[in-house]
Amino acid sequence: MSTSDITVDQVVLSARNIAKSFGAVQALKGVNFDIHRGQVTTLFGENGAGKSTLMKILSGVQLPSSGELLLNGVPVHIGSTVEARELGISIIHQELSLAPNMTVRDNVFMGREIMGPMGVNFAEEERQCRALMQELEEDIDPLALVEDLRLGQQQIVEIARALSVNSNILIMDEPTSALSAAEVEVLFKVIHDLKAKGVSIVYISHHLEEALTISDHAVVLRDGQMTAYAPRADIDLDWIVRNMVGENFDLGTPPQTRFGPPALVISNLSVPMASGTGLAVDQLDLTVHKGEIVCIYGLMGAGRTELMECAAGRISPSAGDVRLNDRSVAQMSIAQRIDAGLVLVPEDRQRDGLVQTMTVGRNLSLASIRRFTRGLFTHLGAERQIIDASIKEVTVKTDGPGAPIGSLSGGNQQKVVIGKMLVTHPDVILLDEPSRGIDIGAKAEVFRILAQHAAQGMAVVYSTSEVGECLSIAHRILVMRRGKIVAQFTHDTTKEAIMAASGESLVA
Ligand SMILES: Nc1ncnc2c1ncn2[C@@H]1O[C@H](COP(=O)(O)OP(=O)(O)OP(=O)(O)O)[C@@H](O)[C@H]1O
Ligand SMILES: [Mg+2]
Known part of the structure; x- marks a missing residue:
């Protein structure tokens, strides 16, 4: 299909009145959201606004509590990521979803291996993987283990995997948070080519200037509700910040x-x-x-x-x-x-910064735990005081110190990593x-x-x-x-x- 065949404002995927609750937390409160064919829709919003949750619903990772999804005007049920992929929808996750002890190639093709007469056609997978890395202008060996790669390279692998699906709708949730400016430039070239082929893109980023340069439409999500919409001509940095946080x-x-x-x-x-x-x-x-x-x-x-x-x-x-x-x-x-x-807030919060099996509170007090320990006992009162102060200081949006760390939005997990080290003074x-x-x-x-x-x-x-x-x-x-x-x-x-x-x- 050539670019001229693409109707500019054709809506391919719509979310209608989507709500999502996690226990008492209402992450989405009746959201309407449209994805336009061959265009980039950027989604802005503060940490915990509900962006990732909405995208997980569109890509079959989570089910909505209520509401409807329409694909080309027809109601659809997207019950799993496999179903989403079959409908032509794929996602680049904010929190990388790679298997660290597997190769780049195996991660890219995990769950949809290329089969030949003798089983998995590893040679073909490797060839396609190499071609993807070339397109992304990265020197990453398809046979390298993901755990040996820098965080930015792992992010490239996550991107390559989503690209390899050849979907019609590609959701990018913070795809560039660990990429260099040069790598971002390459990704934007790729996005440009995808648009020309009619692929629709949803783009989420806290690098506001960067997202601005590729927006065709921008929407702002605030506290689980869509609060602003603008076409390209009306989007600027002031507009985004004003609508995101209510002030400039x-x-x-x-x-x-x-x-x-x-x-x-x-x-x-x-x-x-x-x-x-x-x-x-x-x-x-x-x-x-x-x-x-x-x-x-x-x-x-x-x-x-x-x-x-x-x-x-x-x-x-x-x-x-x-x-x-x-x-x-x-x-x-x-x-x-x-x-x-002497303390470090490490680059990779998933691997080095947080203990995924622990609560928000314990993650915050972990680095300073010795100060609360008397013999075998932890001084719970003192620990709780420090935790509460820390949640407040770095403004973590959470249900409370007892919430599992994985229930926090990406940005709020990052605030915990910073808070945890600051409380050690x-x-x-x-x-x-x-x-x-x-x-x-x-x-x-x-x-x-x-x-x-x-x-x-x-x-x-x-x-x-x-x-x-x-x-x-x-x-x-x-x-x-x-x-x-x-x-x-x-x-x-x-x-x-x-x-x-x-x-x-x-x-x-
Ligand atoms: N699995 C879960 N269990 C409980 N609460 C959750 C879960 N997933 C998300 N939430 C809550 O839903 C709200 C929205 O989170 P979401 O991850 O969608 O935010 P976000 O807009 O993507 O933020 P960020 O910019 O920080 O990535 C937050 O209050 C979060 O704590
Ligand atoms: Mg998020």
């Missing part, structure tokens, strides 16, 4: 502060690549003072994660030293470093892409909290691939590239200057 604000600029003595001193640090060849961190020096907020900006794969994981004791260096308050932590375990006041906090999936209001709140703790002497190292964040929070911005710090800026620099130093061009 920007993330601000960091206050000028006087800094104290060095809190964290990293010297001559080298960390080998996980693959064993070359260095992920290459003879790096970094000093962060008490009260100072330092942003480390760089592409995915620049070595930021390895730097932070090494400082926190998760991986070992091949050379160099890390000192906290003028004391080497080289011989300390992760737990000892936390007790000494660290001297140095390392945050690896902490704003993944949190809405603009919550981001402003996190920035305010970090600035407040910094003003009281906490040193902050904040790793990000969103250049705007650097300008809003950092006293000092360091650009990391191929394991080294290659440039340094103060916050009165420009986005362009920072990106140029990282070897990246601005996304159009």
Whole structure:
């Protein structure tokens, strides 16, 4: 079909009066939502607004409590993901749904293996997988294990799997939260090609500017209700933020502060690549003072994660030293470093940040649990107090501390990962892409909290691939590239200057 055959406002899938409750929580309260043929509908809303829940209903992951779905005007029952796939609907999940101990190829074709006369045709699967990676301009081996990939690469695998289905309707729930600007650019090219083939796309992202560039229609979900709609011509950043949070604000600029003595001193640090060849961190020096907020900006794969994981004791260096308050932590375990006041908010909340089998409350108190323990007993009152304060501080939207962590929306889980480390009152906090999936209001709140703790002497190292964040929070911005710090800026620099130093061009 050529583009000219596509009727511009043909609705392919409609949700009518959809409601969804989880016990007492009413996640969706009678939502109407249309997906248009060959167009991108972006869905905005605060953390916990109900976006993922609505998309799970459209893709057969969950059933609605009430309401109706119409496919090309005809009522349909979408009872499972397999049924959804047969109807031409697939989804890229916000929380990655990959099997870590399986290969990239097996993940891409899981549940719909290509069969030949002799059983599964692995060679054909591998060929198609390679072609998908080429389309996504990624150098990922189809035979690599998913658990050996960076988070951003895992996200690419999740995308490749959805693309391999050749669906008519493709739902993308935060597809780019771990991707670099260059990777996002490639994905947008792919989206453009899909649109030309008549594929309809729903796109969810808290990278508002980014989502803006590909919106044909935008809708805003607030507290389980659709509250605003606009066609492309009327959508701008102000419109989104106003409708999402009910007011307009920007993330601000960091206050000028006087800094104290060095809190964290990293010297001559080298960390080998996980693959064993070359260095992920290459003879790096970094000093962060008490009260100072330092942003480390760089592409995915620049070595930021390895730097932070090494400082926190998760991986070992091949050379160099890390000192906290003028004391080497080289011989300390992760737990000892936390007790000494050096903590990490890790990149991958599912794998490293949260314990999925525990409640929201226990996840929040986990890192500081020793403070509540007297002999064999945990001081429940003290623990509860800290948990309540933390839920309030980082504004977690939850039923209560007893709710399972998996019942929280993606952004709210991320807030728990941050809150959990802040309650330990660290001297140095390392945050690896902490704003993944949190809405603009919550981001402003996190920035305010970090600035407040910094003003009281906490040193902050904040790793990000969103250049705007650097300008809003950092006293000092360091650009990391191929394991080294290659440039340094103060916050009165420009986005362009920072990106140029990282070897990246601005996304159009
Ligand atoms: N399985 C579940 N059990 C209980 N409550 C749930 C479950 N799934 C979602 N919820 C609740 O439904 C509400 C909507 O969550 P949802 O994940 O749809 O939000 P979202 O808009 O996708 O947010 P985010 O931007 O943070 O991803 C939240 O209050 C959440 O806690
Ligand atoms: Mg979500």
